[in-house]
Amino acid sequence: MLPYSLDAPRRLVVHRYGVRGARPKAYLHASLHADEVPAMLVLHHLVRLLDEAERAGRIKGEIIVVPVANPIGVAQVINARQVGRYELAGGGNFNRNWPDLFMGLADRVNDRLTDDPARNVAVVRAAMAEDLAAREAGSELASLRLALARLAVDADIVLDCHCDSESLLHLFLIPAHWPVASDLSAEIGSRATLISEDSGGQAFDETFSTPWTRLARAFPHKPIPAACLAATIEYRGQADVGDEWAEPDAHALFRFLARRGLVTGDPGPPPQPQCEATRLDACDVIRAPVAGLIAYKEPLGATVTAGTVIAEIVDPTADDPRVARTPIRTSTGGLLLSRRADKLVRPGDSLAKVVGTKPLPNRQGYLLED
Numbered sequence: 001m002l003p004y005s006l007d008a009p010r011r012l013v014v015h016r017y018g019v020r021g022a023r024p025k026a027y028l029h030a031s032l033h034a035d036e037v038p039a040m041l042v043l044h045h046l047v048r049l050l051d052e053a054e055r056a057g058r059i060k061g062e063i064i065v066v067p068v069a070n071p072i073g074v075a076q077v078i079n080a081r082q083v084g085r086y087e088l089a090g091g092g093n094f095n096r097n098w099p100d101l102f103m104g105l106a107d108r109v110n111d112r113l114t115d116d117p118a119r120n121v122a123v124v125r126a127a128m129a130e131d132l133a134a135r136e137a138g139s140e141l142a143s144l145r146l147a148l149a150r151l152a153v154d155a156d157i158v159l160d161c162h163c164d165s166e167s168l169l170h171l172f173l174i175p176a177h178w179p180v181a182s183d184l185s186a187e188i189g190s191r192a193t194l195i196s197e198d199s200g201g202q203a204f205d206e207t208f209s210t211p212w213t214r215l216a217r218a219f220p221h222k223p224i225p226a227a228c229l230a231a232t233i234e235y236r237g238q239a240d241v242g243d244e245w246a247e248p249d250a251h252a253l254f255r256f257l258a259r260r261g262l263v264t265g266d267p268g269p270p271p272q273p274q275c276e277a278t279r280l281d282a283c284d285v286i287r288a289p290v291a292g293l294i295a296y297k298e299p300l301g302a303t304v305t306a307g308t309v310i311a312e313i314v315d316p317t318a319d320d321p322r323v324a325r326t327p328i329r330t331s332t333g334g335l336l337l338s339r340r341a342d343k344l345v346r347p348g349d350s351l352a353k354v355v356g357t358k359p360l361p362n363r364q365g366y367l368l369e370d
Ligand SMILES: [Zn+2]
Pocket: 033, 036, 095, 162, 163
């Protein structure tokens, strides 16, 4: 239960499997952006599979599933439309500015690190859990963040399940987890696996993955593994909600958990990967230069070359046909990964993502959308 709301205290539903403290531990949640509901249906199906596995005594380690991670956002219905990407009280994007667990971490573990990597993992996990235990939430949003972070902080695997606007399935990772997470990428059928050391937004997944790599850099002579594989999965587009996608997606997650030793049983041979990993700073995020209606010229999944007109922005009020349409071109070649569902756009709105292979000069610093 989250405090700070007088009218309707909100609750988080948490499904727990296996023995608390057992290893490996996996934490999965859905729809931190509350308007990205395909992920909720995926975890709904995963919970059924895990319930069955538990009855059969097949759970090893510990698994935590939160199928609705953002009850604050779920309550946001505006003009009869579910929103929930930003906190209305002024807290901003729900998947930005998560607590920095690296802050002060080096000082807290300095005297306790050894030459034993397993021992170091235990020391660092305990220090991060102590950090979160000592924090106090000063708002409803902060209490939600703390509740989720405390569930995830000591996990070996953290999967933050979202979706894009109109999109193919894709995955975000840090470089330390490639190619070790190539099994995840292949199993979920990722069409683009986008790698960055620091996306610049303090997103949920990086909260748990990057303290390890930053700590390893701070202590180059101590063995500190990248002990939390944290990733963001984008389950296609907002309208792609259906059992025909979600049920196979849940089976894929279940097989991944089996491959990683959290569930017993044979997951079968690994599927063929559908992409190579590419750098996030090579993924072009194309933005609208003018306001208008977007008319796409290329479908999702198209392979485009640099300079391709993927869309035109139409000004329906313009008299002169020469100025009524503004062509939108790609600056890199590659896979057209995502498009925008809302077709009335303003300057600065993101219109598409194209997965290139060469870092782009305009993609530095903050690499996320908004
Ligand atoms: Zn999202």
